[in-house]
Amino acid sequence: MQDFRENPNENFRQAYASTALENDLFDDNEMEVELASPWQRMGARLLDYVIFAAIFMVFFFILAIFIKNSTTVIGLSLLFVIAFGIYQIVIMSRDGQTVGKKALNIRVITEDGDNPGFVKYCLVREFGYSFIFTLIGMVSKTLGDSLGIIATIVCVVMLFLEDRNRQTLQDLLAKTLVIKN
Numbered sequence: 001m002q003d004f005r006e007n008p009n010e011n012f013r014q015a016y017a018s019t020a021l022e023n024d025l026f027d028d029n030e031m032e033v034e035l036a037s038p039w040q041r042m043g044a045r046l047l048d049y050v051i052f053a054a055i056f057m058v059f060f061f062i063l064a065i066f067i068k069n070s071t072t073v074i075g076l077s078l079l080f081v082i083a084f085g086i087y088q089i090v091i092m093s094r095d096g097q098t099v100g101k102k103a104l105n106i107r108v109i110t111e112d113g114d115n116p117g118f119v120k121y122c123l124v125r126e127f128g129y130s131f132i133f134t135l136i137g138m139v140s141k142t143l144g145d146s147l148g149i150i151a152t153i154v155c156v157v158m159l160f161l162e163d164r165n166r167q168t169l170q171d172l173l174a175k176t177l178v179i180k181n
Contacts, residue, residue: 047100
């Protein structure tokens with residue numbers, strides 16, 4: 001049977017266009033990037049938590065076995081958490097990726113296509129967003145917890161909105177995108 005469509009590859013192009021982003025914000029270069037899938041983004045976040053928890057548990061148990069003073073174990077565990085946090089901040093600032101994002105080959109860029117760096121990625125996108133809910137939680141714990149849960153649900157839904165470039169609340173706040181590397 002002969003295909004009488006003007007362009008027989010139209011379905012493929014439409015499917016590709018749903019994950020590719022062409023945006024006027026990219027100046028005259030008309031840079032084209034492929035957005036990370038919702039599953040890649042959620043997987044990267046989950047992987048970050050799993051990696052941190054696994055390393056922390058091993059570190060904590062090794063300390064608990066060899067050091068009998070509980071205050072020392074807690075203090076060294078806290079130092080580990082701080083060291084891991086600093087490592088994540090450095091790679092997020094430098095590469096636009098956490099350990100989970102590196103593993104899934106995705107990264108964060110600004111809407112201009114640049115690396116967001118420390119201010120946009122760490123301060124605005126990660127800490128600023130969390131700080132908003134922390135402040136609300138200080139006023140009313142119930143309200144802060146409720147809004148945090150609602151915001152999480154909203155962000156998951158936003159991951160599936162291709163026409164909005166799959167930008168979550170954090171992305172909108174920092175003007176960032178998560179793309180495939």
